[in-house]
Amino acid sequence: MYFDSKTRLLVVAAHPDDEVLGCGGTLVKAIEAGAQIAVIFLGEGVSSRFPVGEYNSPEFAQQTAQRKKEAESALEILGIERVRYGKMLCTQFDTHPLLSIVKEIEKEMESFQPTVLFTHNPSEVNIDHRITYEAVEVACRPTRKWIPKEIYTFEIICSGGWKFNPYFKPNIFVDISQYWDKKMEAWHCYEGEARPFPFPRSNEGLKTLANYRGMAVGVEKAEAFCLVRLVV
Ligand SMILES: [Zn+2]
Structure with a gap:
């Protein structure tokens, strides 16, 4: 993983906040090195708080708008201007044909x-x-014109940590010690997502993971990735 002014980095995230949790520090580092960055959120991130099917209330509309505002603020702090917001409901991506999700990603890759x-x-x-990963895997089949040559997966605290048999095995570590404050500043835009420790998405929880990944490679704080494809 190396960033310079020729780097064009696309982040395919399921929900607003995944970009900060999974790779916020790395994105700031990449921008500092001259990289262009685009983010696509495939879905929104609040509907799972509502009873299934009850999405017509003013409260739902208000929370959805609020989450978009939070994402805009977070991306501004990270320094990212290019973003697309998808409309799929949170934790209901499985109600959409995989192909429709693949096409969204392909569209963004082509442009x-x-x-x-x-x-x-x-x-x-x-x-x-999980479905986002699967859709990216399909969208990146090498029959298409614009396929990124480097593909990495990131981890989301909570969702990854609560897996019965976790199998994410990072092999790339980005030292984000210098970018930690920026990551936390962006994270704090997502007001409704944090809860007190020992909830993982607490200040202490996020720091614990960053320190844990950092310890693996002898730096204070790191974000961990798995390289899933590299074409040289
Ligand atoms: Zn998410």
């Missing part, structure tokens, strides 16, 4: 022409994260 792609890893409890 942005990424050299590097970040997405979810499949060892996650959240079904949207």
Whole structure:
């Protein structure tokens, strides 16, 4: 993983907040090195808090709008301007044909022409994260014109940590010690997502994971990735 002004990095995330949790520090580092970044959120991130099917209330509309605002603020802090918001409901990606999700990703790949792609890893409890990974795998079949040559998966605290038999085995570690404050600043835009420790998405929880990944490679804080494809 190397970033410079020729890097075009596409982040394919299921929900607003996954970009910060999974790779926020790395994105800031990439931008500093001159990379262009685009983010696509395939779905929204609040409907799982509502009873299934009850999405017509003003409260739902308000929370959805709020989450979009939070994402805009977080991306502004990270320094990302290019973003697309999908409409799939949170934890219901399985109600859509995989092909429709694949086509969304293909559309973005064709227009942005990424050299590097970040997405979810499949060892996650959240079904949207798993389906996003599967859709990226299909979208990146090498029969298409614009396929990123480097593809990495990231981890989402909670969803990954709560897996019965986790199998995410990172082999790439990005030192984000210098970018930690920026990551946390962006994270704090997503007000409704944090809860007190020992909930993993707490300040202490996030720091614990960053320190744990950092310890594996002798740095203070790291984000961990798995390289799933590299074409040289
Ligand atoms: Zn998510």
